[in-house]
Amino acid sequence: MSAKTDRLLDVREAAERMGLKGERFPRRLVAERRIEYVKVGSHVRIRESAIDAYLAANTVEPIRRRPRSRALRRAA
Template identity: 55%
Template sequence: MTAYLTVVEAAEHLNTSVRFVRRLVAERRIAFHKVGAHVRIAVVDLDAFVQAGRVEAITDDRVRRDLSGAA
C-alpha cells in the first residue's frame, strides 16, 4: 500500500518549508494526487524527487579520469 502525505507532512519529510512543497506542486516539479480539493503526495514520489536531485561527490579518481579524457 502506498503511503500518502499532506503538504505539511511532505514538508516535514523533506525538512523544508510548506511554501517550498506548494511551489513544487504548483510548478509540477513533483508528482502529486488531487483528492477533491486536497493535495496528497506519495512518499515514493518524494523519495524519487530527492534522488533525482542527487549530485555525486567529486573524487580524485573521477578528476583524473575526466582530465585524461577517458569516459
C-alpha cells in the same frame, strides 16, 4: 514500496519528510508540476514514493578527486 502501502502525505508531512521547516517549497513543486501529486477534491496529497524519487533524482554526488602525484607537488 508498493502502491498499496505507499502513504499519501499532505503538504506539511511532505515538507517534514524532505527535511524542510515550511510548506512553501513543496507547494512550489506542486504548482510547477515538478513532483507527482494526487488531487483529492481540493486537497493535494503527495505519495511517499514520489518524494523519494524526487530526492533521488536531485541528489548530486560529490566529485572524487584523484590525489596529486608527488612529482607535481615538487614542481609547483
